[in-house]
Amino acid sequence: MVLDQRRGLALDALTGLSVGDAFGNQAFPSQWVVRSPGHADSWAWTDDTQMACSLLEIVDTHGRVDQDALARAFAMRADPFRDYGMGALQFIDHVKHGGRWREITPQLFEGKGSWGNGGAMRVAPLGAYFYDDLQRAAAEAAASSQVTHAHPEGVAGGIAVGVAAAHAAAHRGRPLSGADLIAVALDHTPESMVRDGLRRALDLLDRPTTQVAVELGNGSRISAPDTVPFALWTIATHLHDYEAAIRTCVEAGGDMDTMAAIVGGTIAAHQGPEPIPTEWLAAREPLPEWLPL
Template sequence: MTDRTRLALAIDALTGLSVGDAVGNQAFPPHLRVRAPIHPPEVWSWTDDTQMACSLLDVLDRHGTVDQNALAKAFAAHAETFRDYGMGALQFIDHVLHGGGWRAINAKLFDGAGSWGNGGAMRVAPLGAYFHDDLRKAAAEGAASAEVTHAHPEGIAGGVAIAVAAAHVTAHRGRAVPDLFETVLAHTPAGDVHDGIRRAGELRDRPASEVADEVGNGSRISAPDTVPFALWTIGEHLDDYETAIRTCTLVGGDMDTMAAIVGGVIAAHHGALCVPTEWLEAREPLPRWFTL
């Protein structure tokens, strides 16, 4: 497996991630009764999900692994703070930009508990595609990526789960994907994320709203209430990118992050051609510094 091939697979995942992020960012909460747009009236902007995924993929391209110090610096250097960064991320960015160490700031966030947010999961699908031929490696690299911004075990577990999911579906391109939930659970540490994924797997064929009510829709911006529904959506709609993304918007919550996770994993499996052309054309161009 050449680095060039790995990178091409990862870029497919990034395409699906960034378009999902952009669609979710334009959607309206279900209670407003406004559907996600079908025909793009203007450019659809993406959020910190895409910005951080670009930094992660850039580091993989330069180092072939998650160099955590390089990744922390990349996250801080490339951040545009109007991209919907959370308060913890903004503190992280400011600290690193002023020469502070990433471990020191992580240990202080959220009264010393560390972040258990969904940031480790939202950006990691391209990494999973990159390491698709070794699930243990994908899990370890997913954890390393999440650790840079998330000291809490649940935040790290979210990154591991989505990295493994993306790796597993990429390894089965052009074929049916066996045992998605079982494979992810086998590599995800015990805890709330793991338990939520297991429960989501038990709710197959249920209405999306019912599943979101039980396992979460990302409204708390945490890994435990985001990753399980994302994996349920992937399991239900792996062969239909558009339906999967619309499902993320119809249950409300953290719609851009949910759609970024789902879109990245599905495009990792099918390639970028599964993304509707109209949506891709409407998506804001990726950052100018991102030249892969």
């Protein structure tokens, strides 16, 4: 029964993540929009959803984040046209040709490791899966992030979103305030620029989107500190309105598909898929057939 609950919450989060990702992708200028060769008339999703599907597959198969299996899944499932970043493409090529993720990940970005938002963009379904144990959600989110992000900021971003999604899912059908959601994520996030941004987000809950995007960042730097605080602010201020939350990500500009993936996945973990506009869900490219759920 608990396993069914985990799977149901995780799949709801994945649905919200993938629709947000696809909507955000469509908001870019036409020459930058990802298009799926197999579903030309659908809203294509990007690497955010593809990696989230691989992560959920591994967690459901192993009951945890098996890091070696996850690295292989990321490499073997990747479609390069999904708009993977340069670091991710290097990782994929290395692992695909027999290399070990522990060798390549620390070498990325001149030996500093990635502090990008990739760990955060894919983790909401994992958080929902471990809805009943925030410590476990934080640990599994860290393990997922470490496979591709050796920089502590990249890991901190994954932890913050993973815990937020777990807490959101744990309160399905129960009252939850946006301030509480950020505060719980803050409590589990290690000291970092991401954590500093979450502190600032708590002080900006009554401010307009444009001001907050300037204060916290809008993902345009493709970094966890530039993405996660604004994403959690958007969730906190639109926790009960999926459509408004996703449109807020687009209004802010920046990395719109990733921001909308984080926001959509976490809100759907709390609310379920019902608030997602039916026309958006119908327009979204189908999820991969290999996904076990």
